[in-house]
Amino acid sequence: MPLPPAPLPKWDGNKQTLIDAAKTVAPPAKLKSASHAALQGREQVPEGHSVMPLAESPYAVHGDQRVPQTGYWLALFDAPGTPRAQLTPARSGRPEHYQAGERFEPATMTSLSHETMQWHYLGEAHRLPPSREMILAHMVSAGWLREISASTPIRQCVGHQRCPQQGIWEGRVAGAHPQAFLYNTWTQQAFVDQGQPFPDPRERTLEIDRHDVTWTYLGSPNVDGAVPGVTNIAL
Numbered sequence: 001m002p003l004p005p006a007p008l009p010k011w012d013g014n015k016q017t018l019i020d021a022a023k024t025v026a027p028p029a030k031l032k033s034a035s036h037a038a039l040q041g042r043e044q045v046p047e048g049h050s051v052m053p054l055a056e057s058p059y060a061v062h063g064d065q066r067v068p069q070t071g072y073w074l075a076l077f078d079a080p081g082t083p084r085a086q087l088t089p090a091r092s093g094r095p096e097h098y099q100a101g102e103r104f105e106p107a108t109m110t111s112l113s114h115e116t117m118q119w120h121y122l123g124e125a126h127r128l129p130p131s132r133e134m135i136l137a138h139m140v141s142a143g144w145l146r147e148i149s150a151s152t153p154i155r156q157c158v159g160h161q162r163c164p165q166q167g168i169w170e171g172r173v174a175g176a177h178p179q180a181f182l183y184n185t186w187t188q189q190a191f192v193d194q195g196q197p198f199p200d201p202r203e204r205t206l207e208i209d210r211h212d213v214t215w216t217y218l219g220s221p222n223v224d225g226a227v228p229g230v231t232n233i234a235l
Contacts, residue, residue, distance in 0.1 A: 023146040024189050025168055025218050026136045042096035042105075045072075049125035051095050054084060063090075063107070063117035067098040073119040075107070090117045136186065145186070148219045159200075159213030163192040167220030171198070171213045179208055189218065 039045065051072045061068060063075070072095035076087035090107045098104065107117055130138075139145040148168075157164060159171065170189045173180050183206060190199050198215050201208035 023144070024187060025148045026140055026145045026186065027218070028147055039094065042098065043092065043094045044097070045095070045125050048128055048130075050128050051122040051125055054120060054122070057084075057120040057122055060118040060120040063104045063119060065104075067100055067102045067104060067119075069121060070098065070100045071124045072097050072122040073104070074122055075104070075117050075119050077107075078116055078118045084120070087118075095122050139186075155217035157198070157215045157217075159198050159210035159215060161198070163194055163196050163198060163215075165217060165220075166194045166222070167191065168218045169198065169215040170218055171201070171215050173208060173212050173214070177208070177212060179206055182206060183208055183213075191220075 045051065054074060057074075060076075062078070067073070074093075074095050075090040076084075077090050079087060091105065092108070096105070104117070104119055136145065140147045155165065157169075163169065168189055169192050172184050172188070175184070177183070183201060192198055192215075198210070198213070200210055201213060
């Protein structure tokens with residue numbers, strides 16, 4: 001919603017309408033791809049958890065041994081002299097959970113013996129930090145953000161251009177920019193009138209040139225009213 005001295009849209013008298021119109025907005029949550037929770041049996045990893053990467057595996061054992069330690073193990077074909085990252089999966093290629101003392105499962109190719117397999121220990125599953133999508137979804141459900149329509153057309157401009165359409169715009173710089181971690185936040189939004197310049201990051205004491213900022217249109221809480229030149233808040 002624009003701030004004075006810009007012309008204000010017509011208000012319906014509901015206080016919550018003003019609050020919602022002033023909220024930072026967020027796009028609809030992206031659909032999740034198949035998660036660990038969809039896996040079954042030994043391959044199942046609790047939702048929101050992961051195991052250590054193969055590169056950090058502390059040790060490996062041959063498949064003819066009993067499981068020495070409870071946790072997730074990854075089966076790979078033993079190829080002396082081959083870097084660990086280039087070893088071929090001996091089963092599904094996904095970590096499997098075993099209890100200490102159990103026997104490892106055989107390779108999926110029955111012609112290969114246990115001795116040709118190495119099981120790399122990947123530890124127990126650990127909880128991952130919440131993703132950006134999870135944080136935004138929580139903030140929407142808590143009423144701190146307002147979710148915009150999925151049908152909002154995608155439109156982008158570079159920071160030195162004039163705004164082509166009145167509404168809410170979100171600024172971002174490339175992830176490689178030295179100050180991206182300061183600028184690329186969910187609060188980096190502005191209501192900009194058509195024909196007006198986009199906010200200059202340097203006015204916020206950031207060493208970011210206008211040309212380095214890409215602004216993305218996120219819709220508008222205002223719609224044209226019945227009277228020319230008068231807009232209404234429509235959420």
